[in-house]
Amino acid sequence: MAVATFLHPLDKHLRLDRIPTLYCPGCGLGIGLAAMLRALDKRIEEGTIEPDKVLWIGGIGCSARMVFYVNYDAAHVIHGRSIPFATGVVLANPNIKAIVVGGDGDIAGIGGNHLLHAARRNIDLIVVMFTNFVYAMTGGQVAPTTPRGVKTTTTPYGNPEYPMNVIKLVSSLNANYVARTSITTPHYIEQYFYKALGMKGFRFIEVISTCPEVYGRHIGLRNPVEMYIELKKRVKYKPRPSIEEAEIDWNEGIVIGEFIERNNPSYLEIIKGELSEV
């Protein structure tokens, strides 16, 4: 009997010898990565991105690990420091397309200060932050995005802290692109990431993700399908949402869309201009 080999159209973008991933059943990260790869594939096919110039950078966490499944140059660095690492890369070689991937803990928690300053500089990076509302890899501790009152392993009496609205934070700075999407709307992940790949300056995409294994356990949505459906019900697309609408409220709903789209001079453009005068 002949052996049939079935190739997935995205196989060429992956290190197949590392598949399956370590992601739990029902994890949203696979949907997110596939959508990003479709966008990248499109860019490569149309010749607007050279695959050899792509560098994926991740810190620590489930989302950050995406970087070592993709068949590209990749840096799996220390917790929270993917953005300054990427900053060094693009300043030393502006031809590199730097894609930073991480969870909300890695990017907005421990790496929060770097996020602020990268957005302020409008440095030429794409940051894709997967928000799952919890520190999942370490077993379910409270995250900067965990809603008030949620019981986690380190807030057994309910989270006393107000969550961080990362969209609002990054929008207040000098980022050229700020968008939010969800793993329940993979077409928007693909669309926004495709757009971001063609832009300059600091580009930030938040992807709301499902973590039934860890966060689902905390909020009583342990079943992956159920969690997906519950998130899908709450996600509302708006064509031009205001920053105020970026507030995440599990009861009121989660607005997705493109919050900021600017064409400000990027850091690389500015220093190139200044250096030409030296």
Next chain:
Amino acid sequence: MRRTFTSGNIAVAEGALTAGLKFYAGYPITPSSEIMEYLSEKLPSKGGVVVQMEDEIGSINAIIGASWAGAKAMTATSGPGFSLMAEAMGLAVITETPIVVVNVMRAGPSTGVPTKTSQSDVLQARWLAHGDYLIPCYAPWSVQEAYDLTIKAFNTAELLRTPAVVLSDAVIAHLWEPLTLYEPGEVEIINRKTPLDKQRSILPYKPDPDLIPPMPIVGHGYKTIIESLTHDEKGYYSPKNADYRALIKRLTLKILKRIDYIYDQDTRFCEDADLLLVSYGSTARSVYLAALELRRKGIKAGFLRLKTLWPLHEEKIRNSCKAKKIIVIENNMGKIYFDIDRIFKDRDVYSSPVLSLDLPTPREILEVIEPWL
């Protein structure tokens, strides 16, 4: 060759430029800031970039990234900033990234006395990050040596794919002396090796016989994995003992294998010495004068100055002098002393800490060694 008159901080910056620096990231901190200020003016015209990051953590991570993009990269700081760089120093070790980190030592712990000198960070330079590793570290005692040893630190970093530390201090930083600068071709400049065949599927962490893997810098189609986790030769995470042992042993052995290149010392009056004074960095300037003074008094004092603090070349140190009595003088509570005591285990080794916020005077040196004479 070009003669100038300048400070230790500027000499470090000039040394980096001579070595081929292309990327500098830093955060202002006394007494190191002039290095960044000077480079901010000079580096852009040489095709390089200087960026002031949001903190020292950002600075060291940025230079690691820049090094992987192919640039010779450096940061400079002082104690508090050096402490913040600890974790990323480990990243540079495990990803075998050539970087140069300059620590202009000031008095600590904590904020301490920002404007005043110290040699308290010599063990911190050795053991900064968690884990097993060995980072080459150089300690200049003059403006000229600040320049020369910065070039040496770059060469070491590039040759061995390792972070290298230049341990200056507040005295050297702001000391003005004549400096001879080299033009291209007048001094050896080493560049990292990269894979020969760009198309072949490479194992990014497979070492050559010298234990150093060629560095597959990003943007050339190598599909490199720059991996902070313990990894195999492919760069894939491995929790297996065999891979862990192979990697960790190699990270230290690749340094020790080239100890003859890395290590350097300065010995004077050792031939007939009964007493050996051991020191390094700025303190050694006064220890040298104290040795001369002892000689004038008829005491046969020898002088050993460590230019390389880590790794120490135990055999060279042991053979430097036959003196039975050895005194280690350093501007801290006694740190390198423990290694010198171990190296000269069959002789009498004493520690003479000279805790001083300013350069200790030769008289102060004579006072602290007096009890052991």
